[in-house]
Amino acid sequence: MARGPRSSASPSRGQPEGRPYGQAHGTAQAAGQTSSQTVKLCGFHAVRARLRAAADTITEVWVEPSRKDQRIKALVDELQKAGISVKTADMARLDGLAAGQRHQGVVAVAQARQLVDDLPTLLEQLEDQPASNRFLLFLDGVTDPHNLGAIMRTSDAAGVAAVVAPKDHSAPLNDVVMRVAAGGADRVPYIQVTNLSRAIEQVQDAGYQVYGLDGDAEQSLYKADLRGSLVLVMGAEGDGIRRLVKSHCDALYKLPMKGGVESLNVSVATGVACFEALRQRS
Structure with a gap:
């Protein structure tokens, strides 16, 4: 801009x-x-x-x-x-x-x-929604507010119901995020939880499938069924999803890539993943 x-x-x-x-x-x-x-x-x-x-x-x-x-x-x-x-x-x-x-x-x-700011309330609100609306994004270790802002903008465009991140080692919802999100942070709740692994267990108990994006995964995300109650988990660029969080996911998928780069910026990867989910859910 x-x-x-x-x-x-x-x-x-x-x-x-x-x-x-x-x-x-x-x-x-x-x-x-x-x-x-x-x-x-x-x-x-x-x-x-x-x-x-x-x-x-x-x-x-x-x-x-x-x-x-x-x-x-x-x-x-x-x-x-x-x-x-x-x-x-x-x-x-x-x-x-x-x-x-x-x-x-x-x-x-x-x-x-004032948007919903706790996970149990969010899940309760989504109970009676059609499956196409039950789409959440979990972030693990995304600390750059510019990345968070871009992710919030993408989430709004792709139909994500809420973005969830741990309270520690995550970007706050500050003025930088608000600017970069271009209105996305006004419409998509950003919920910070004490323990991301426990939050994954909560959504699994509510019937959500939890898929983590991991560069070392064997299966392409394009082979996954992204319909129904869904959570996508994205990790920080470089470090990726932490081991414990990864172990709680129902499955791990990768984005197929060519060329010499090892990874994409987390906001770019989130955009690719979210719009593949939107394509399947539309």
């Missing part, structure tokens, strides 16, 4: 910082104050996705005043039609709000959405 054009540190003429977008008068406010109950959404995809999914959770939006292109105008128009106040902040302030993330000249503060 390309970063928006950089301007000087001072706001453009006629658009004082902290004032309503498109107006020259108003009272400046402190930008982007957040709490543990809010998240920052950086960039067009993340802001637009939340706007369309849950506009009422957006509390404030800040844009860089020198941007006058159609893309920013269209977004501001959507926000204002939804009754959301849009204010300006110079690029230096936006950089600070985004804490190093690419923001393309737009940052929003929104309330954290």
